[in-house]
Amino acid sequence: MKRHHKRFLLATFCTLFTATLQAADVTITVNGRVVxxxxxxxxxxxxxxxxDLYTRNLQQPGSASGWHNITLSLTDCPIETSTVTAIVTGSTDNTGYYKNEGTAENIQIELRDDQDATxxxxDSKTVIVDEITRNAxxxxxxxxxxxxxNASQGTIEALINVIYTWQ
Incomplete structure (x- = not known):
């Protein structure tokens, strides 16, 4: 009888412990990109x-300095890449132009592309990768x-960021 009672208790304990064990579905998500x-x-x-710019030349609305050329260059573009897009970002003021972070007041920074588009x-600009040189x-x-x-004296400072994407 004692032996039978021990088996019953053992079976009861096993049932109690296995009742708390549960199976759960597991989902493994694998992500990535081929670029x-x-x-x-x-x-x-x-x-x-x-x-140096002179305040006397920047008193009338729309007055501006001369243009200064900039060329952003990318090289060694892979054969699969046919175009590169540059997206420009930076702080602007209420005029929509890039904000002067320097001390001169009533001055903005204007950026244009080779087609004279502001x-x-x-905004973004897309160029075609040269098929021979693989440059953009x-x-x-x-x-x-x-x-x-009415521009005032002071410094001119602005930061314009460029983010590239390629296709």
């Missing part, structure tokens, strides 16, 4: 020195402009 090898970014930094915050060039130009006139 083209990136082009090599040759122009990692472009510094534009506008030089590139404002979030973004000819741009920048200048200081006073949309409302």
């Amino acid at each position: 083209a090898k990136p082009c090599t970014i040759q122009t990692k930094e472009a510094n534009v020195n506008l030089g 590139l404002k915050n979030g 060039q973004f000819p741009l130009k920048a200048r200081a402009i006073t949309v409302n006139g």
Whole structure:
């Protein structure tokens, strides 16, 4: 009888413990992308020195400095890459132009492409990768402009970021 009782208790304990064990479905998610090898970014930094500008030349609304050319270069684009897109971003003021972070007031920065289209915050420019050299060039130009006139003395500083994508 004792032996029978021990077996009953053992069976009861096993039932209690196995009742708390449960199976769960497991989902394994695998993600990734197949992308083209990136082009090599040759122009990692472009510094534009506008030089000294005179307040007397920046008093009328729409007055501006001369244009300063910038070329952003990418090389060694893979054969699968046919176009490169540059997206420009930066702080803007209420005029929509890039904000001067320096001390001169009523001054903005204007950026244009080689077709004379103004590139404002979030705008993009796409160029075709040269089939022979496998290079891509973004000819741009920048200048200081006073949309409302009455520019004051001080420094001019702006930071424009460029994000590249390729297809």
